[in-house]
Structures are given as C-alpha cells and as structure tokens.
Amino acid sequence: MLFTRQIEFESIGKSLFLSQESEGDTGCVVWDAAIVLAKYLEKQRYLLEKQRDLDVRPVRLSDCHVVELGSGTGCVGLTAALLGASKVTITDLPQLVPLMEKNILQNHNNLRCAVDAIELTWGNMEQGAALGTPDLLVLADCIYYEESLEPLVSTMRSLCGTSTTVILSYEHRTTGNNLEIQNRFFGLMEENFWKESIPLEDQHELYRSHDIHLFKFNLR
Numbered sequence: 001m002l003f004t005r006q007i008e009f010e011s012i013g014k015s016l017f018l019s020q021e022s023e024g025d026t027g028c029v030v031w032d033a034a035i036v037l038a039k040y041l042e043k044q045r046y047l048l049e050k051q052r053d054l055d056v057r058p059v060r061l062s063d064c065h066v067v068e069l070g071s072g073t074g075c076v077g078l079t080a081a082l083l084g085a086s087k088v089t090i091t092d093l094p095q096l097v098p099l100m101e102k103n104i105l106q107n108h109n110n111l112r113c114a115v116d117a118i119e120l121t122w123g124n125m126e127q128g129a130a131l132g133t134p135d136l137l138v139l140a141d142c143i144y145y146e147e148s149l150e151p152l153v154s155t156m157r158s159l160c161g162t163s164t165t166v167i168l169s170y171e172h173r174t175t176g177n178n179l180e181i182q183n184r185f186f187g188l189m190e191e192n193f194w195k196e197s198i199p200l201e202d203q204h205e206l207y208r209s210h211d212i213h214l215f216k217f218n219l220r
C-alpha cells in the first residue's frame, strides 16, 4: 500500500482521500493529469457546453450524470461527486474495481451523490450500453498505448449523445512513440467529435501545467 493522496478543494472546504497501491497497473496511483482535470472542475463548478450550432448553454454540475473512463483511483469522478454531480459512475479494467470501491467508501461521508464503480473495458460495447448516456464524460491520461486507441474512441463515441460534453486531460509526452499515439488519437477523435482546447487561463491557477492539456469534445 502506498500513501493516501489527499486532494484539497478549498472552495468547498473538503478533501478527497485516495488510496493508491505500490504495485499494480498504471491506474493504481493518481496521475497529475487527473489532478489538473479535478481542479478544473472545481474552478468551473458549472460547465459551458458548446452546441453544434455554437450556441452556448450553461450546464450545471448539479444536473449532471458523470461517467469517468480509465478512472484508476477514481480521482476525477469522485471530485465530481464531491462538487455536487447528481450521479457518478467510475469505470476501469476489472482489476481496478476494488481500489475504486475502496476510494468510494473512504470518501463516502463527503460525496453528494451515489457513485458506482464498474468494469468498463474500452471497446466492450455491452458494458458501455449498461451505463446510459452521460451528461459529462471525463477521462484523464488515457492516451498512452497504441492498441487502445480505436477501442477507446469507439467507447466514447457510443457513450456520447448530442448533449454529452467530454472533458479530457492528458500529459504531453515526447518519448518513444508517444507523439505518434497522441496524433493518431486526435485524428480518430476529429472524425467523430468537435474539439475545443481549454486554455491555461481557464484552468486552476495553481494546478495547471504547460505539459498537461485539457480539451472539450462534443459529438459531431
């Protein structure tokens, strides 16, 4: 067992306590891109969703069913539940479900809605269909290996409805074939989604970085 990560949310005077594991898959620790996205949600509290016709309509987090893909410890989804989402589902590979459940339980007293931890392996359409259509789909640092790109994008494509907003964060890495993987991912996304970059100045003043990028997507 690794140390528990405490993430403070000053605006509501509460913290998340996330258990991490010292051994296991990539998802067993909290990644920086998740903290940047969690802190962006805190800063926004409500999200502006751009419609296809570019009308802007406010979507309050309190009205949102939030689904997180590749949650790992559950950092982003649990943040949404702490900030007042109406329903949250955190998802990952089956081996991460016990850690997600542990983190739900550990934060239970502060969460403002029910949170479910379920297995969702990207590309498994049956598992995705059981979730319904979220208002907000979030994912942090999930663009990192070639074989997952098409399954991940098809899962996102099948989960999203026309009123779903996707918010994605990732850490820009230039080693090995990371750049190629990122370019391929964004190419696949652009076939299906409108993309909007979230500028650094809209992000949390302290928890942001030139290496970590945030994007919003809406189904085309």
Ligand SMILES: C[S@@+](CC[C@H](N)C(=O)[O-])C[C@H]1O[C@@H](n2cnc3c(N)ncnc32)[C@H](O)[C@@H]1O
Binding pocket: 025, 026, 027, 028, 029, 030, 031, 032, 033, 034, 069, 070, 071, 072, 073, 075, 091, 092, 093, 096, 120, 121, 122, 139, 140, 141, 142, 144, 148, 151
């Ligand atoms: C780099 S970790 C990021 C974890 C968490 N989002 C964070 O930022 O702290 C990538 C996550 O994607 C999950 N993942 C990888 N391949 C997956 C797949 N095929 N289906 C579902 N989840 C997957 C991993 O288990 C892991 O939790």
